[in-house]
Amino acid sequence: MAEYTREIRELIGNRPFILVGSTIVVINDKKEILFQHRSDTEEWGLPGGAMEIGETLEQTAERELYEETGLKAKTLKFVDVMSGKELYFKYPNGDEVYNVISIYLAEGINGKLAMNDGESLALKYFSLNNLPSQMDERAKLIIEKYFL
Template sequence: MGYIMDLRNFVGSSPLIMVGSCVLIFNQAGELLLQRRTDSNDWGTIGGSVELGESLEEAAARELYEEAGLIAESFKFITILSGKDMYYKYPHGDEIYNVMAIYEAQNVQGNPKVNDNESHELRYFSLEEPIENLNPFTKHYLKKAGYIVKW
């Protein structure tokens, strides 16, 4: 998060518009890979902010590798989400309005493993059952992207 952290040095915790990519990774059983985040201790999708000069697809690929040690052959664009529903205040006080491109990773190579300091663990979850301690954006991403969530 170099660019965002640099901006934070100037604006403190004030709201920023943060452009990023979210990657949905499904296994053969149709389960979604989630990470238990170190900053909020809840379960959320793989993803993060775009760095200077990086495309949304490049950010998706980088985040997928950085956070889960995985490589995708390609990414299927799903949708872009923005607006007041995409506001988030981190537990430490930083505020953002996300502009998030949602992608589904295609033909994923490797086995998921915690590959950075942003995750406590990675696990696949069924969309058939509620997920305890789910990040509020993850359910929003799935519903807006047209995935059938049974909870």
């Protein structure tokens, strides 16, 4: 959890707040999408996370992609921004958020898959016709809206 988010949580406890961040879709040469098995929810989700103070959304995407996967993208193609009640999320620890997610498609990927930040149990590519069964609802919304 970013320092800023931690400080806000100390002030408001578990109450809902608006969390702005970026999600990155990585598609390999086999047209498979990279998923992260998250340690906090034990669900499969897309790489991404919360914006830190002073970052742009694209900088957030670059940082999160590297921290969570060890990968870098030559370019990040902006897809859309998603928000609204369907992006409400309650973490297992009780923290509640309404996400505002900037979605990027990573192009020109380089690097080696690595779990650098302790937030992942596994990283794995899945085909669109064999997506993980325990998928994060936010990831489902993004995949269904933009990639199916």
